[in-house]
Amino acid sequence: MSFEDRRRHPRARLGLRCWCECGDVTIYSMVRDVSEGGLFVRTSAPLEEGARTKVRWAMTPEDSEIHAEAVVVWKCEDCGKVDVPAGMGLRLERIEASERERIRAFVEAASSRED
Numbered sequence: 001m002s003f004e005d006r007r008r009h010p011r012a013r014l015g016l017r018c019w020c021e022c023g024d025v026t027i028y029s030m031v032r033d034v035s036e037g038g039l040f041v042r043t044s045a046p047l048e049e050g051a052r053t054k055v056r057w058a059m060t061p062e063d064s065e066i067h068a069e070a071v072v073v074w075k076c077e078d079c080g081k082v083d084v085p086a087g088m089g090l091r092l093e094r095i096e097a098s099e100r101e102r103i104r105a106f107v108e109a110a111s112s113r114e115d
Helices: 097-114
Strands: 012-022 025-035 038-042 052-057 066-076 087-094
Touching: 012 038, 012 097, 025 097, 038 052, 038 066, 052 087, 066 097
Parallel strands: none
Antiparallel strands: 012 025, 012 052, 025 038, 038 087, 052 066, 066 087
């Protein structure tokens, strides 16, 4: 079973800035894609798998930020694949229900634009 097949939630490309804070480390990077269950953050210095982080980002440049607590479930420092840049996959663990709904609505709208 491929990684794509194991995903529980549909994803949408994002391409906006985010901040991840873990202890005294702060990463300012780009969100590649997002789902109501997690996001992929592009970075050449991903956190270790299992690391807990506070993450914040906006779904559009005009939106207010979404704040969540997440855990690194996988990382890729040098994947060697064209479609997978260096970065880390985060699973959202603590997030307000209203913010998870904003993500769901964003993904659904992006999906309908692709159809």
